[in-house]
Amino acid sequence: MFIDHATIIVKAGNGGNGCASFRREKYVPRGGPDGGDGGLGGSIIFVADSRLRTLQDFRYQRAYRAKPGENGQGRNKRGADGEDLVIRVPVGTVIRNKDNGNVLLDLFREGEEKVLLRGGKGGWGNVHFATPTRRSPDFALDGERTVEHEVLLELQSIADVGLVGYPNAGKSTFLSATTAARPKIAAYPFTTLQPNFGVVSMGEDNSFVIADIPGIIEGAHEGVGLGHDFLRHIERTRMLLHLIDMTGFDGRDPLDDYDVINAELENFSPILAAKKQIVVANKLDVPEGQENFRRLQEKLKGTDVELYGISAVTREGLKELLYRVAQVVAELPAPEAYHVEEEITQFENENEYEVTLDKSTGIYHVTGGLINKLGRRIDPNDEQSMNFFQHVLRESGIIDALEDLGIEEGDMVRLLDVEFEYIP
Numbered sequence: 001m002f003i004d005h006a007t008i009i010v011k012a013g014n015g016g017n018g019c020a021s022f023r024r025e026k027y028v029p030r031g032g033p034d035g036g037d038g039g040l041g042g043s044i045i046f047v048a049d050s051r052l053r054t055l056q057d058f059r060y061q062r063a064y065r066a067k068p069g070e071n072g073q074g075r076n077k078r079g080a081d082g083e084d085l086v087i088r089v090p091v092g093t094v095i096r097n098k099d100n101g102n103v104l105l106d107l108f109r110e111g112e113e114k115v116l117l118r119g120g121k122g123g124w125g126n127v128h129f130a131t132p133t134r135r136s137p138d139f140a141l142d143g144e145r146t147v148e149h150e151v152l153l154e155l156q157s158i159a160d161v162g163l164v165g166y167p168n169a170g171k172s173t174f175l176s177a178t179t180a181a182r183p184k185i186a187a188y189p190f191t192t193l194q195p196n197f198g199v200v201s202m203g204e205d206n207s208f209v210i211a212d213i214p215g216i217i218e219g220a221h222e223g224v225g226l227g228h229d230f231l232r233h234i235e236r237t238r239m240l241l242h243l244i245d246m247t248g249f250d251g252r253d254p255l256d257d258y259d260v261i262n263a264e265l266e267n268f269s270p271i272l273a274a275k276k277q278i279v280v281a282n283k284l285d286v287p288e289g290q291e292n293f294r295r296l297q298e299k300l301k302g303t304d305v306e307l308y309g310i311s312a313v314t315r316e317g318l319k320e321l322l323y324r325v326a327q328v329v330a331e332l333p334a335p336e337a338y339h340v341e342e343e344i345t346q347f348e349n350e351n352e353y354e355v356t357l358d359k360s361t362g363i364y365h366v367t368g369g370l371i372n373k374l375g376r377r378i379d380p381n382d383e384q385s386m387n388f389f390q391h392v393l394r395e396s397g398i399i400d401a402l403e404d405l406g407i408e409e410g411d412m413v414r415l416l417d418v419e420f421e422y423i424p
Contacts, residue, residue: 018123034075040069046086066082104151178322238332
C-alpha cells in the first residue's frame with residue numbers, strides 16, 4: 001500500500017541524573033564527594049533512504065523514543081550515553097509541526113542525515129559542588145528533560161516533470177509509452193492509486209524523471225477524490241505536463257477539463273499553478289479527438305501556452321514532445337529543499353514559573369518548569385539543599401511574585417505535592 005503521510009510521536013532521551021555519593025573507604029574516614037555525572041540522552045535522527053518508497057511502516061508504529069542516558073554512580077562513574085534512534089524515511093520526506101504545518105526538517109537528498117531532537121545533557125554529580133566551605137554537598141543535578149512532540153511526515157516525490165490530468169486522460173499509457181515504467185492501465189476512474197515514476201532517456205547524460213500523479217477531479221483541493229492526497233507530489237517538479245483526453249471521456253468536454261485542472265492547481269497552490277506547463281492533447285488517433293483538438297487550439301490561440309497533439313497508443317507526436325520537454329527541463333532550475341520554518345522545542349523550559357492564588361482555598365500555587373526542576377533536585381531532609389532552594393526562590397523572583405499577589409505570613413504555598421507555610 002502506498003502511504004505518503006503519517007503522524008508520529010517522537011521524543012529524545014532524557015539526560016541521566018547526577019549521583020550524590022561519598023567515598024567510603026576503610027582508611028579514608030572523611031571521604032569527599034565522588035558522585036558521577038549522568039550520561040547524554042539519545043537523539044532522534046532522520047536519514048533519507050532511496051530504497052524506501054512509502055511511509056507505510058509508520059502506520060504500524062507511531063511512537064519513537066530514544067534511550068535516556070544512564071544515571072551517574074559513585075566513585076566518579078559517569079552514566080552511559082543513551083543510544084540514538086535513527087529513523088529511515090524515503091527521499092523527499094518533509095517533517096512538519098503537526099499543529100501549524102511549519103517545516104522542521106526536509107530530507108531532500110539520498111543519505112542525508114539530520115537531527116530533529118537532541119538528547120538531554122546529563123546532570124552533574126555532587127563532586128562538582130564541593131567548595132572549601134561546603135565539603136560534603138549532599139545533592140546532585142538531574143539531567144535535562146526532553147519534550148515529546150507529535151510531528152507530521154509528508155512524502156513529496158522529487159521528479160523533474162509532473163504528469164497531471166483527469167482520470168483516464170491516458171497518463172498511464174503515456175508513461176508506459178515513453179519510459180520503462182509499467183503502471184496499471186484500465187478504463188475506469190481512479191485506476192492509479194499511487195504516483196508512478198518513469199525515466200525518459202533522450203541519450204547520454206540527457207534524461208528526466210516523470211511522475212504520474214493520480215487523477216485530479218473538480219474539488220480535489222478540498223479533498224474530493226484522490227487529488228488532495230497526491231498533489232503534493234508535484235510541488236517540487238520543474239514543470240508540468242497537462243494531459244487531456246480529447247475524446248471527452250464519460251461525456252465531459254475536454255476544454256472544460258482543461259479549465260478544471262488548472263483551477264484545482266491554483267486552489268491547491270498558486271506556486272504549483274505558476275509552474276511551466278505544456279498542454280498535451282491525447283488520443284488524436286480517434287476522430288472525435290481531432291475535432292476537439294482543433295477547438296482547443298482555437299481556445300489557446302493568442303496565449304503563451306504550448307500545445308502538443310499526440311496519441312500515446314500509436315506514439316504519434318511523442319518524439320517531438322519529449323525533445324521539447326527535455327529542453328525545458330534543462331533550462332529550468334533544479335528544485336531546492338524547503339527552509340526550516342521553526343526550531344522545535346528541545347527541552348522543558350526550566351526557567352519559567354507561574355504564581356497563582358486559589359481564592360476558594362486561599363492557597364498560593366507555584367508551577368512551571370523551574371519548580372519541576374527544583375523538585376527533582378532538592379532534598380527536603382537536607383539543610384544545605386533547602387538553603388539552596390530558598391536562595392533560588394528569592395533570586396528567581398518567585399518570592400516577589402507571591403508578595404505582589406498579597407501573600408502574608410502564615411499563608412500556605414503549594415509547590416508540586418508539598419505545602420509550605422510562608423515565613424518572610
